[in-house]
Amino acid sequence: MSENSPPTRTVFFISDGTGITAETFGNAILAQFEMKSRHVRLPFIDTADKAHQAVRQINHTAEREGRKPIVFTTLVDMEILKVITDGCKGMLLDMFGTFVHPLEKELRIKSNHRVGRFSDVSKSKAYNDRIEAINFSLEHDDGQSNRDLEQSDVILVGVSRSGKTPTSLYLAMQYGLKASNYPLIPEDFDRRQLPPALAPHQKKIFGLSIHPDRLSEIRNERRPNSKYASIENCRMEVSEAEAMMRRSGIRWLSTTTKSIEEIATTILQEIKPERLMY
Amino acid sequence: MSENSPPTRTVFFISDGTGITAETFGNAILAQFEMKSRHVRLPFIDTADKAHQAVRQINHTAEREGRKPIVFTTLVDMEILKVITDGCKGMLLDMFGTFVHPLEKELRIKSNHRVGRFSDVSKSKAYNDRIEAINFSLEHDDGQSNRDLEQSDVILVGVSRSGKTPTSLYLAMQYGLKASNYPLIPEDFDRRQLPPALAPHQKKIFGLSIHPDRLSEIRNERRPNSKYASIENCRMEVSEAEAMMRRSGIRWLSTTTKSIEEIATTILQEIKPERLMY
Numbered sequence: 001m002s003e004n005s006p007p008t009r010t011v012f013f014i015s016d017g018t019g020i021t022a023e024t025f026g027n028a029i030l031a032q033f034e035m036k037s038r039h040v041r042l043p044f045i046d047t048a049d050k051a052h053q054a055v056r057q058i059n060h061t062a063e064r065e066g067r068k069p070i071v072f073t074t075l076v077d078m079e080i081l082k083v084i085t086d087g088c089k090g091m092l093l094d095m096f097g098t099f100v101h102p103l104e105k106e107l108r109i110k111s112n113h114r115v116g117r118f119s120d121v122s123k124s125k126a127y128n129d130r131i132e133a134i135n136f137s138l139e140h141d142d143g144q145s146n147r148d149l150e151q152s153d154v155i156l157v158g159v160s161r162s163g164k165t166p167t168s169l170y171l172a173m174q175y176g177l178k179a180s181n182y183p184l185i186p187e188d189f190d191r192r193q194l195p196p197a198l199a200p201h202q203k204k205i206f207g208l209s210i211h212p213d214r215l216s217e218i219r220n221e222r223r224p225n226s227k228y229a230s231i232e233n234c235r236m237e238v239s240e241a242e243a244m245m246r247r248s249g250i251r252w253l254s255t256t257t258k259s260i261e262e263i264a265t266t267i268l269q270e271i272k273p274e275r276l277m278y
Numbered sequence: 279m280s281e282n283s284p285p286t287r288t289v290f291f292i293s294d295g296t297g298i299t300a301e302t303f304g305n306a307i308l309a310q311f312e313m314k315s316r317h318v319r320l321p322f323i324d325t326a327d328k329a330h331q332a333v334r335q336i337n338h339t340a341e342r343e344g345r346k347p348i349v350f351t352t353l354v355d356m357e358i359l360k361v362i363t364d365g366c367k368g369m370l371l372d373m374f375g376t377f378v379h380p381l382e383k384e385l386r387i388k389s390n391h392r393v394g395r396f397s398d399v400s401k402s403k404a405y406n407d408r409i410e411a412i413n414f415s416l417e418h419d420d421g422q423s424n425r426d427l428e429q430s431d432v433i434l435v436g437v438s439r440s441g442k443t444p445t446s447l448y449l450a451m452q453y454g455l456k457a458s459n460y461p462l463i464p465e466d467f468d469r470r471q472l473p474p475a476l477a478p479h480q481k482k483i484f485g486l487s488i489h490p491d492r493l494s495e496i497r498n499e500r501r502p503n504s505k506y507a508s509i510e511n512c513r514m515e516v517s518e519a520e521a522m523m524r525r526s527g528i529r530w531l532s533t534t535t536k537s538i539e540e541i542a543t544t545i546l547q548e549i550k551p552e553r554l555m556y
Contacts, residue, residue: 009385018543020452021306028299029377032354032389043543068384076310091384093377099307106346106369107287111310120535122492127537134444141416166412169447174298214400257398259405265296265321 008036010061010069014054014084016077019043025095026072037070045075051083062089076113130176137172140180141165146197149180153273155201156181157194157245158208159237160228161218163255163263167208170260177273189240194248206267207245207252212238214256286314288339288347292332292362294355297321303373304350315348323353329361340367354391408454415450418458419443424475427458431551433479434459435472435523436486437515438506439496441533441541445486448538455551467518472526484545485523485530490516492534 011030013022019041030037040061042054061069071090075081085092100111121127139145140152142165149155154171156164160183168179182195198205212234219229227233245252251270255263268276289308291300297319308315318339320332339347349368353359363370378389399405417423418430420443427433432449434442438461446457460473476483488496490512497507505511523530529548533541546554 018539020539020543021303025299025303025373028352029374029381032374032378032391033381033385033387034390035385035387041543041546043547070381070384074306091380093380095303095377096307096310098376099371099373100310102369102371103307103311103348106348107311107313109311109313112312113310121537122535131444131538134447138416138419138443165416166409166451169412170451173444173448173451257400259399260409261296261298265298265319268319269321 008038009067010038010040010065012040012042012054012058012061012069012071012090014042014045014071014073014075016046016075016080017043019074022072022074022095026093029072029093030070045080046077048080048083051080052087055084055087059087059089076111078113126176130173133172133176133178134169136178137168137180140178141168143182143195149197149201151178152180152201152204153177153275154179154267154271155198155205156208156267157184157198157205157250158252158255159184159210159215159234159241161215161222162208162210163260164208166260167255167263167267170264171267174264175268175276177275184237184241184244186237188244189237192244192247194244194250202248202250204271204273205248205250206271207241207250208263209238209242209245209252209254211254211256286316287345288316288318288343290318290320290332290336290339290347290349290368292320292323292349292351292353294324294353294358295321297352300350300352300373304371307350307371308348323358324355326358326361329358330365333362333365336366336368354389356391404454408451411450411454411456412447414456415446415458418456419446421460421473427475427479429456430458430479430482431455431553432457432545432549433476433483434486434545435462435476435483435528436530436533437462437488437493437512437519439493439500440486440488440519441538442486444538445533445541445545448542449545452542453546453554455553462515462519462522464515466522467515470522470525472522472528480526480528482549482551483526483528484549485519485528486541487516487520487523487530487532489532489534 013019013026015022045051045054058069058071069090071088071092072095073084074095076096104111154177156168158164164181168181171177171179182198188195212231215238216229216231216234223229253266291297291304293300323329323332336347336349347368349366349370350373351362352373354374382389432455434446434457436442442459446459449455449457460476466473490509493516494507494509494512501507531544
């Protein structure tokens with residue numbers, strides 16, 4: 001590596017559950033640093049034995065690299081955490097302890113040190129609702145079905161490849177929302193109206209648009225040199241779709257530079273689905 | 279509320295981005311407490327004005343409820359954070375500051391205080407790969423297509439409704455992995471072999487099984503009183519599928535009490551897809 005290369009570290013994510021919380025949060029923190037890092041996931045560390053093994057792995061890395069590894073933990077079992085705290089030569093960032101203890105004081109209740117969020121998911125209503133939402137969103141992808149459309153929490157509309165499918169699935173997966181989506185197609189433009197099945201659900205409809213240049217780029221990856229992907233056709237479709245969304249008074253945004261997380265968050269702010277109210 | 283009811287608090291999640299990190303992590307922390315809470319998301323707080331508005335909302339809640347609201351923040355802009363810190367009457371849990379400052383010391387580099395992880399996602403290879411993985415997984419759901427099957431990072435097999443589809447989509451959405459899935463059907467059982475298209479990809483195959491009682495329950499929700507959902511048929515299919523997985527020497531797990539996060543994490547540990555190596 002040249003002298004100008006940013007420093008490299010190994011980062012461990014240790015959890016008694018899946019480690020997904022540790023990793024999601026750790027990645028957000030690490031994104032604040034211009035640094036190359038190697039990631040090692042150590043999920044399901046739920047016995048002292050496994051914790052000792054993790055310590056050996058971390059300390060071995062520390063010696064080999066001559067640098068402290070960064071260790072994010074979301075361990076809730078104090079005995080297992082102690083094995084790591086006592087033995088580990090990495091820089092320990094204890095994500096739970098750091099916030100749980102001050103919260104115990106403020107709330108004046110003890111935390112239950114429960115491992116993981118899912119014990120037997122088949123008995124959890126929230127979890128079953130989430131799986132049902134994923135299935136619903138798949139069955140209502142791309143205007144496939146109008147059955148039970150009124151059960152939708154959100155209905156997305158937009159031209160083909162404007163981001164409807166990944167956003168619908170994300171809304172289902174992350175928030176347990178039933179998200180349908182409908183393509184806007186030349187027939188709709190000719191009729192100058194949204195697909196008729198959608199009329200009774202105006203309040204749940206949200207539009208996705210996209211810059212024609214970007215749309216043409218995305219479509220060309222799938223069908224190179226087609227009329228479908230041509231910049232002229234993309235310009236026409238986007239302009240017709242945006243005009244229709246304005247006429248129909250539905251809210252919409254441009255997805256061109258936005259991630260599905262950002263699109264989903266904006267939709268939730270605008271649509272405020274009842275099911276998300278606590 | 280009865281005297282036995284756990285205390286109720288309002289919890290705010292404040293972020294200059296989507297707030298998804300704040301909420302994911304905050305929920306994991308709150309799951310440690312037996313407490314009912316009301317959640318308020320305040321995403322895209324990226325100006326001092328919006329921060330002042332957030333402070334007013336929090337302080338209003340504090341007065342109305344006579345209890346400190348809990349406030350999780352993932353603000354990276356120090357000036358915006360200062361507006362919250364100075365004015366807010368809630369209990370502030372500054373998730374970034376808490377870990378970023380010690381990391382700056384250890385790494386001897388300054389954090390860049392960059393807002394959000396996605397600036398212009400259309401230019402990010404990792405992001406585009408993730409969208410491509412979602413599309414790939416959708417197109418390779420339920421054995422729909424053998425095209426480009428060799429591009430799969432993971433191939434899931436199992437009887438209908440054993441959890442293949444949600445797990446495939448989760449692997450794509452969370453990890454950017456191309457996950458195909460194939461149903462095991464009576465034809466395969468008669469032939470006593472995995473679907474022929476899968477033969478060259480043995481190392482990427484992972485099996486999902488499920489307890490027949492639970493399978494029958496799930497199938498009955500979709501097709502009540504059908505042969506498909508009957509306990510006899512479910513027992514037969516599960517037993518044939520498990521025998522086949524054993525014979526073929528592929529790794530598998532039972533999804534009965536597991537969440538898609540737990541299933542996905544176990545699959546990653548076993549399959550170790552190359553694309554996940556850093």
